Amino acid sequence: MSLDLRNDEAVAGPPSATDVGCPFHTDRVRIQQGEQKTLVLTGASRGIGHATGKLFSEAGWRIISCARQPFDGGRCPWESGADNHVQVDLSNHRMLPRAIAEVKERLAGAPLHALINNAGISPKTPNGARLTALTTSVETWMRVFHLNLVAPILLAQGLFDELKAASGSIVNVTSIAGSRVHPFAGSAYATSKAALACLTREMAHDYAPHGIRVNAIAPGEIKTDILSPNTEARLVPNIPLRRVGTPEEVAKVIFFLCSDAASYVTGTEVPINGGQHL
Numbered sequence: 351m352s353l354d355l356r357n358d359e360a361v362a363g364p365p366s367a368t369d370v371g372c373p374f375h376t377d378r379v380r381i382q383q384g385e386q387k388t389l390v391l392t393g394a395s396r397g398i399g400h401a402t403g404k405l406f407s408e409a410g411w412r413i414i415s416c417a418r419q420p421f422d423g424g425r426c427p428w429e430s431g432a433d434n435h436v437q438v439d440l441s442n443h444r445m446l447p448r449a450i451a452e453v454k455e456r457l458a459g460a461p462l463h464a465l466i467n468n469a470g471i472s473p474k475t476p477n478g479a480r481l482t483a484l485t486t487s488v489e490t491w492m493r494v495f496h497l498n499l500v501a502p503i504l505l506a507q508g509l510f511d512e513l514k515a516a517s518g519s520i521v522n523v524t525s526i527a528g529s530r531v532h533p534f535a536g537s538a539y540a541t542s543k544a545a546l547a548c549l550t551r552e553m554a555h556d557y558a559p560h561g562i563r564v565n566a567i568a569p570g571e572i573k574t575d576i577l578s579p580n581t582e583a584r585l586v587p588n589i590p591l592r593r594v595g596t597p598e599e600v601a602k603v604i605f606f607l608c609s610d611a612a613s614y615v616t617g618t619e620v621p622i623n624g625g626q627h628l
């Protein structure tokens with residue numbers, strides 16, 4: 351198979367012998383040698399995003415976070431968080447150019463090693479039931495698609511040069527609901543995640559010649575605010591591992607995909623669902 355690479359395109363080579371070993375500790379050693387990696391993370395304030403920011407920060411990465419709320423140092427314990435936070439409503443595509451400019455300002459010409467498109471919404475009825483293809487309003491369809499699909503496209507496009515400079519990695523957070531009807535996740539949410547999974551494949555193809563890897567993770571039910579109240583009681587009996595997942599378990603897979611340990615992995619969607627795809 352040919353990737354049709356132009357001769358002048360630099361694509362990341364295999365990791366050097368010094369990269370072999372635990373990627374978490376390798377990154378910490380690099381920090382001690384003055385080489386810090388940088389991550390742009392959307393939806394860092396809660397849930398999966400929060401656990402991801404915490405894990406990368408413990409490995410010594412610099413986190414540039416994006417969310418609607420101002421930075422909350424009490425909840426997000428990573429260093430110089432407030433200076434590296436961009437407050438933005440990612441469901442408003444008109445705000446994206448300004449947000450991207452703010453990220454670039456904070457990077458100040460430095461390479462970007464990872465972009466994690468994690469922020470997402472899953473609107474439900476007031477009593478927590480799923481919004482169906484018959485009952486979802488056009489406003490909800492637009493809000494969900496803008497945040498869950500369009501924002502990842504625009505962020506990746508806008509930060510392309512910085513990602514290319516680092517031979518960086520993009521991780522899109524999709525969902526188990528993208529591949530089957532889910533008892534709580536609505537039609538707009540499910541189709542936005544299916545589209546994001548497809549986008550991951552398209553992006554992996556288009557970004558690979560530039561040395562940028564693009565993968566997705568598809569969580570099942572993870573204990574965060576997004577879950578409907580009776581999710582655990584209703585679904586756990588049918589989950590092979592007989593429990594819902596934790597945000598930390600998701601963060602570890604994201605870390606792997608952004609690390610040198612995954613240097614030859616692109617275009618995948620990793621299920622993190624306790625075995626529900628079996």
Ligand SMILES: NC(=O)c1ccc[n+]([C@@H]2O[C@H](COP(=O)([O-])OP(=O)(O)OC[C@H]3O[C@@H](n4cnc5c(N)ncnc54)[C@H](OP(=O)(O)O)[C@@H]3O)[C@@H](O)[C@H]2O)c1
Pocket residue numbers: 392393394395396397398399416417418419438439440441442467468469470471472497523524525526568569570571572573574575576577
């Ligand atoms: N938990 C699960 O079971 C599960 C399963 C499958 C997939 N997922 C996916 O995993 C990702 C994270 O979910 P989670 O469970 O951790 O959700 P969560 O606890 O509800 O957190 C969502 C995050 O997204 C941010 N956010 C929401 N709307 C935003 C907007 N308009 N602009 C910018 N940021 C926004 C929130 O920050 P602010 O409120 O501060 O803006 C928050 O940090 C989502 O993409 C979700 O679809 C979750």
